[in-house]
Amino acid sequence: MLLPAMRAAPLHPAQCRAADEFGLGRTRPICCGSRLDHNPNRRSAIPDLLALQHEILNLLDPDDISQIVSAGRPVDPILYFTDLQALTLLVCSTWPSARDLSPSDDTANAIDHHVESQQRHAAERQRRSPSIKARVIFDPPPADAAASAGLTHIADRVLRSGGPDEVREQLRSLLPASSRRASRTPWGLRVSRTTTPCSEGLRTAYEPLLKAFTKAGGQPQARREPVIRPHRWGPEHIPALLPKAWYERHFTPLADVNPVFVRRTAVLRLVQMVAGGSLGEAAGFLGIAVTHTARQGRIYSGAGYVHSGARRQADPLAFEAGLNSLAAELDEPTTPLINYLRRRQALETWSIDKPTWNDLITRLPPVPGPQRPELGDRKRQIASIFVWVELTAGEHHFAPRPIEAAQPPEIQHAWRLRRNTIWSRMQRDRPGPHYTSLMIELRKLAASLARTIDTT
Secondary structure, three states, rough: OOOOOOOOOOEEEEOOOOOOOOOOOOOOOEOOOOOOOOOOOOOOOOOHHHHHHHOOOHOOOOOOOEEEEEEEEOHHHHHHHHHHHHHHHHHOOOOOOOHHHHHEEEEEEEEHHHHHHHHHHHHHHHHOOOOOOOOOOOOOOOOOHHHHHHHHHHHHHHOOOOOOHHHHOOOOHHOOOOOHHOOHHHHHHHHHHHHOOHHHHHHHHHHHHHHOOOOOOOOOOOOOOOOOOOOOOOOHHOOOOHHHHHHHHOOOOOOOOOHHHHHHHHHHHHHHHHHHOOOOHHHHEEEEOOOOOHHHHHHHHHHHHHHHHOOOOOOOOOOHHHHHHHHHHOOOOOOOOOOHHHHHHOOOOOOOOHHHHHHHHHHHOOOOOOOOOOOHHHHHHHHHHHHHHHOOOOHHOOOOOOHOOOHHHHHHHHHHHHHHHHHHOOOOOOOOOOHHHHHHHHHHHHHHHHHHHHHH
8 A cells, every 4th residue: 555544535645644533344434634734733843853754764765775773783674663663662552651752842742642542542442341451552653743753763762772781771761670570561572472573682682671580489480581692602601600800890799698699699690591491400501509409499599599689789670780791791702701611521520630649749849847738639639629610610519529439438528527627728818838839739730721621
């Protein structure tokens, strides 16, 4: 169709074709019919709206092969129009939340009238059929050109506010704070189930607002889908414990929550965000817990503790924002990536062998005094754990212990009683001459192993 209401009574090209009543069967539609060129009350479009209209017309030109930026990513025009429609529906269905983004008061007033009209129609349908819950339908574009232009301008402004992170902040103000509630809004259901997906940039912006992974104090009942699609990194680049530098750069300490719990939960969530699956599956992937074990239950309760603690903070969304900020940093071309999964797999049954250990301890300087440090298999096992932690950035609790496993049960028990004592001495700010020299040698060994594993 070249013109709307083609079956209407003959109209002059300058007459308005907005249908007041849509015809059915042989009944012709009744159009407004006002002469647009004779109307003394017509409104002049503001320059911003005219510029957007010209740009849209250029994109509709079949000979035009240019791209346009949507949510910080260059896209083909068809994806831009899909994003534009999705954002227009969101702005309209949550009006007046985005009223401050309107280009003028007249445009905002026109949108007010359109929304009120749709709400009246829904109320009328409800009155006629009380047994049917009538919802407000915003799919049809407004008949008023000012309202239609205003909604399009606001949607375009959101899409061009920056990359996915900046667009997400704009969307956050239009959606419920709870991802559970946001995903159940008509708009959330529509974009999640549509057969015509939005652009990658817009999906990256809104998916974290619509999908949650864990329930405080409980286990999710269904497998979760990934919510981000990074270009450079995957779950294999996530260590089993968030490095302190990452934590300090992207996260605000949670009051009354142990930072180790936050760092552990953050890596679990990063794996879920990029790979999907349950929290337990993420823990199994990172080597923190084996699926269906008691330790996995503690993983869920610890994550629930972190999430409930995050919600009690002045900014309840700061933890989620930190995850997204870190994910964006990992996607930067200048960020070095390490395949921690490869390192964990290479060291799964590894320990310092006896010849390497004997060669290493001969390089240690003598310790003054009558007491000599113990340098047997127990110290070799602790040293192997230290190297494993250096390479995998994991927690020493989850390191493999093949030397210990080969000992008789009574020896294993005795080693377990002393394990944390020796480890804590190595982690002191001033560990003493012996442990200082030992850690220097162990870090040299870790660097050599890293080069070997990473280049394999």
